[in-house]
Amino acid sequence: GDSVTQMEGPVTLSEEAFLTINCTYTATGYPSLFWYVQYPGEGLQLLLKATKADDKGSNKGFEATYRKETTSFHLEKGSVQVSDSAVYFCALSGPSSGTYKYIFGTGTRLKVLA
Amino acid sequence: NAGVTQTPKFRILKIGQSMTLQCTQDMNHNYMYWYRQDPGMGLKLIYYSVGAGITDKGEVPNGYNVSRSTTEDFPLRLELAAPSQTSVYFCASSYSPGPGELFFGEGSRLTVL
Numbered sequence: 691g692d693s694v695t696q697m698e699g700p701v702t703l704s705e706e707a708f709l710t711i712n713c714t715y716t717a718t719g720y721p722s723l724f725w726y727v728q729y730p731g732e733g734l735q736l737l738l739k740a741t742k743a744d745d746k747g748s749n750k751g752f753e754a755t756y757r758k759e760t761t762s763f764h765l766e767k768g769s770v771q772v773s774d775s776a777v778y779f780c781a782l783s784g785p786s787s788g789t790y791k792y793i794f795g796t797g798t799r800l801k802v803l804a
Numbered sequence: 805n806a807g808v809t810q811t812p813k814f815r816i817l818k819i820g821q822s823m824t825l826q827c828t829q830d831m832n833h834n835y836m837y838w839y840r841q842d843p844g845m846g847l848k849l850i851y852y853s854v855g856a857g858i859t860d861k862g863e864v865p866n867g868y869n870v871s872r873s874t875t876e877d878f879p880l881r882l883e884l885a886a887p888s889q890t891s892v893y894f895c896a897s898s899y900s901p902g903p904g905e906l907f908f909g910e911g912s913r914l915t916v917l
Binding site: 694726731732733734735736739779791792794795796797 | 839852896907909
């Protein structure tokens with residue numbers, strides 16, 4: 691079945707460092723891909739998404755590009771801030787998993803130090 | 805904007821007790837979901853609903869029941885609580901089946917002792 695694999699955390703960075711969180715997926719067909727963020731004590735919220743190959747999603751300085759050839763959707767940010775400390779989830783939704791069902795990765799905790 | 809509201813936020817249950825987690829959304833979304841989040845395991849889908857009166861099982865439905873009598877409400881019932889149901893539960897809703905955005909509640913932390 692469909693699945694999402696993302697790098698294990700925690701990831702600890704200093705402020706203004708470059709961030710990469712890896713995400714790869716397995717799916718039949720062409721799913722849509724998402725990054726959700728969960729701040730402490732809150733529910734998940736959508737950070738960015740891409741719906742087809744080569745699309746780049748971006749929001750709040752974060753970017754991710756849908757790479758069909760490598761089945762990846764890595765999250766990047768050029769300069770992280772302390773306020774970016776959160777758990778980041780990669781997810782997919784597509785025809786093979788049901789258009790109303792999402793598959794989430796295990797989450798990657800990011801801690802940014804001042 | 806209330807969005808998705810879950811109650812209670814925290815609850816401790818004894819083994820064998822029953823309870824209902826409440827979920828209400830005010831966005832007129834047809835699609836609603838219940839997930840559980842276990843440490844290091846990501847989110848697992850328990851049940852979902854595509855509209856009032858229609859529900860279906862997700863990946864991990866055992867030990868749970870749901871109903872959807874209105875568009876707004878999607879309660880999750882635990883009939884005989886077990887320690888394996890200790891988790892954080894999230895309700896979510898979406899306007900369309902995909903690739904629409906999921907809107908999450910703040911979560912309900914349940915401990916079964």
